[in-house]
Amino acid sequence: MKTRRAVKVIGSAFAILCVTATLSACGSESESAGPAKSGGLTPVTFAMASPSWNAGYAVMAVVEAEGFYKEEGLKVTTNLFPSATQAAQQVAAGGADLGLMTVEPVAIGHGKNLDLTYFSSYWAKWIYSLQVPDGSDVKSIADLKGKKIGVSAVASSGATFARTALKLNGMSENAASLVPIGAGAQQINAIKTGQVDALALWDIQYQLVKNAGVTLTPLPVEATADAWGGGFATTRKNLEAKKDILQRFGRAVAKAFVFAKANPEAAIRDLWKLYPETRGSDPEEKALADGVKVLQVRLDGQGFDDKTLGRIDDAAATRALDFMASAGLITKFPAKEIYTDAMFKAFNDFSYDDVIKQAQKAG
Missing domain, CATH: 3.40.190.10 (Periplasmic binding protein-like II)
Structure with a gap:
């Protein structure tokens, strides 16, 4: 191949x-x-x-x-x-x-x-989701107001998913800031150092983050359950x-x-x-x-x-x-x-x- x-x-x-x-x-x-x-x-x-x-x-x-x-x-x-x-x-x-x-x-x-x-x-x-590091004070999507959400890129599908999740929960799509954190070591560092409060990534990226020793908690988005x-x-x-x-x-x-x-x-x-x-x-x-x-x-x-x-x-x-x-x-x-x-x-x-x-x- x-x-x-x-x-x-x-x-x-x-x-x-x-x-x-x-x-x-x-x-x-x-x-x-x-x-x-x-x-x-x-x-x-x-x-x-x-x-x-x-x-x-x-x-x-x-x-x-x-x-x-x-x-x-x-x-x-x-x-x-x-x-x-x-x-x-x-x-x-x-x-x-x-x-x-x-x-x-x-x-x-x-x-x-x-x-x-x-x-x-x-x-x-459905591969996209919102998750937060273990121990975060963010317990629901409503708590994301004024927070920073890490995305691989601002134009990524994960970013679109985050904006949509905010809108579906009665918030402006700009209620939280989207912060590009790339992938790999750059991504892991941004999470571990608290540069972002939440993540909008896809399933494989989350597992890679977990493999690096970061424990995450999902924020359920009902509209994509079983999609x-x-x-x-x-x-x-x-x-x-x-x-x-x-x-x-x-x-x-x-x-x-x-x-x-x-x-x-x-x-x-x-x-x-x-x-x-x-x-x-x-x-x-x-x-x-x-x-x-x-x-x-x-x-x-x-x-x-x-x-x-x-x-x-x-x-x-x-x-x-x-x-x-x-x-x-x-x-x-x-x-x-x-x-x-x-x-x-x-x-x-x-x-x-x-x-x-x-x-x-x-x-």
């Missing part, structure tokens, strides 16, 4: 969505039923919404390292993009066959004729023209999920093997344990027991759109207009036992 970073950064998410819709309408996407074969494998270009690799994406490393793409006859090139909006742009414009992104850009783009649709789940739960987080999306055109490719891709990822659940330590080692920079400088035992904790966040609630990996729950998807509509980000529409659950049975059409055995033999 080849990986490169996207270098084009556009400031406005809405501008990106509009540009994307225009590009897509210009027919930049191939008219063929699927990519040309290459060395017996079908090339697929995949846009992943993450600025870098980390243990939260270990499953997407496993799918390559353990040969699951190849088993499904695919040669996948993965390109990383800093935001879900930019990943959506690439897919809509034909720069990628499919992408992994949270629900916001597809839902917002629906009203702008972006014409993207999800075909598989990845984030079974869906997002997953793999493509154009409606690809949904039909490349259905077989999408099913094979989804099945390869499902195998990787089963492998990771059966042997999470091996999954983290696969990540390290492909992307050594994710290993960090901690002693191996601690690095492995911390990585497994992060991966476990992603494995939770995926649908292993009833073999429904990749299934999108309509009630959860509707809940996510309800939250976005209440925030004024979209005009409400039926969730089915931006997803299909017609493929998840094909995703799970493989021997779980064989993959589990493969995982158990892995180092």
Whole structure:
């Protein structure tokens, strides 16, 4: 799998969505039923919404390292993009066959004729939340008035979530200050030194913070309880023209999920093997344990027991759109207009036992 970073950064998410819709309408996407074969494998270009690799994406490393793409006859090139909006742009414009992104850009783009649709789940739960360090005097969202909320960036989805949570609790979206604290060591330092009173991050970042020894307490946001987080999306055109490719891709990822659940330590080692920079400088035992904790966040609630990996729950998807509509980000529409659950049975059409055995033999 080849990986490169996207270098084009556009400031406005809405501008990106509009540009994307225009590009897509210009027919930049191939008219063929699927990519040309290459060395017996079908090339697929995949846009992943993450600025870098980390243990939260270990499953997407496993799918390559353990040969699951190849088993499904695919040669996948993965390109990383800093935001879900930019990943959506690439897919809509034909720069990628499919992408992994949270629900916001597809839902917002629906009203702008972006014409993207999800075909598989990845984030079974809404990933953003508000949390405070243990011992904080902030006990509810109302207590955030006049406080400082740490976000990865002021234009991040976490920041949008924080503003919306304030509004939904009868406060001005400016009732609290949003303070960009970046990621990694910079983020941890801002929290430990009291530069911020609360956090508006996503689930994997919270686990990384906990791994650094910071105890956190969530501030419940009722509107996102049981909401869906997002997953793999493509154009409606690809949904039909490349259905077989999408099913094979989804099945390869499902195998990787089963492998990771059966042997999470091996999954983290696969990540390290492909992307050594994710290993960090901690002693191996601690690095492995911390990585497994992060991966476990992603494995939770995926649908292993009833073999429904990749299934999108309509009630959860509707809940996510309800939250976005209440925030004024979209005009409400039926969730089915931006997803299909017609493929998840094909995703799970493989021997779980064989993959589990493969995982158990892995180092």
